[in-house]
Amino acid sequence: MDVTRREFLKTTTTTAALLAGVPGGWAGGVYAADGPEAPKVRIGIIALTDCSSLVMAHELGLFKKYGIESTISKEASWAVIRDRLTIGENQATHLLLGTAYAMTMGLQGSPQKPTIVPLYLNRNGQAITLTKALGDKGLKTPAQIKPLALEAKAKSSPMTFAMTYPPGTHAMWMRYWLASGGIHPDRDVSLITIPPAQMVANMKVGKMDGFCVGEPWNARAIADGIGFTAITTQQLWRDHPEKVLAFTEEFTAKNPKTVRATMRAVVEASQWIDKLENRARMAEVVSQPQYINCPKEIIYGRLLGDYDYGDGRKEKDKYYMTFFDRHANFPLRSHGVWWLSQFRRWGMVKETPDYKGLVERVHRPDIFREVAQEMGVETPREDMKKETLFDGVTFDPAEPEKYAKSFAIHSMA
Structure with missing residues (x-):
């Protein structure tokens, strides 16, 4: 049967379209x-x-x-x-x-x-960010923060730290870090849950003293002039x-x-x-x-x-x-x-x-x-x-x- 050039091009185009989504090396195989x-x-x-x-x-x-x-x-x-x-x-x-x-x-x-x-x-690639106010006081480690945390607790106005989800990585990094300096994350401070992309906005309005989150939100807090990185998670636990x-x-x-x-x-x-x-x-x-x-x-x-x-x-x-x-x-x-x-x-x-x-x-x-x-x-x-x-x-x-x-x-x- 004779095939016109137009019919040939139409057939070729249709075939190419059909094969476009097929992974390399699988065309011609039994895809299903x-x-x-x-x-x-x-x-x-x-x-x-x-x-x-x-x-x-x-x-x-x-x-x-x-x-x-x-x-x-x-x-x-x-x-x-x-x-x-x-x-x-x-x-x-x-x-x-x-x-x-x-x-x-x-x-x-x-x-x-x-x-x-x-x-x-x-x-x-995650980090713990603290407010600029804490940094200005020279408070960068949990041991340095502990007296302030205990004072706030005694006044029934505990310091607040945020993580992204209770069983998750950021919660565990924040808990481990605070406890390493003598701060009990369940008794001495308030530990709250905030979605990652909302961390910086919440710190801006004074809702927290620190947070643990993935990038780019730690870098964003620095770019916005509201916080500093106290420690990266690779410094807590390499790789x-x-x-x-x-x-x-x-x-x-x-x-x-x-x-x-x-x-x-x-x-x-x-x-x-x-x-x-x-x-x-x-x-x-x-x-x-x-x-x-x-x-x-x-x-x-x-x-x-x-x-x-x-x-x-x-x-x-x-x-x-x-x-x-x-x-x-x-x-x-x-x-x-x-x-x-x-x-x-x-x-x-x-x-x-x-x-x-x-x-x-x-x-x-x-x-x-x-x-x-x-x-x-x-x-x-x-x-x-x-x-x-x-x-x-x-x-x-x-x-x-x-x-x-x-x-x-x-x-x-």
């Missing part, structure tokens, strides 16, 4: 069998720099490359993030590490919804775990290929981000209103390790926020054990938790290793390791209950 079971994936994010690997996987077409039709959904708070994952409106999410455990255990207002962490999104990519256990069981395809895209985006020459473009993209909604210049500096603390200190920090380097994506199970030890320390669980059982359920290095092997990415051999935080106290994941009970300041009965 080889591809994700549920290709449409809505991914929740919070306006923080550490959502960037999810945003860039979307913007660079990496989700599409692996057969995922992604939608990025910016949410108002970590509670909304939790709820939308729980009810299935979002299938994957940017999440605080501790929230996965709270959801699995049904703690801190979470309905019980088992949740897995097969991949970390980043390490480092600590931070945000994670999470799925419900139910979704993972039903859609294992979807989960792994999503992970591949995020790992590839993480590799791209950790080439520092790409971070200017990344800052420009994630600064947009639909993502972080913050001037790119405020985001960019700390991404390079350029730290202006806002109190005269400036330094080049080589332990800036990482997304791939130094096994940043690998979900070490010992981190889950540490988290549960802090739930125990602060009375979030009343009895000894099932450390082993819970960690094996939530932390899933086995899934990460499968994806990493397919991508040629090296992974650590062990799932557990000892850690020493800034106060010199060593955490041994083999003895979490002993560790939890070793602190003079705690909220255990």
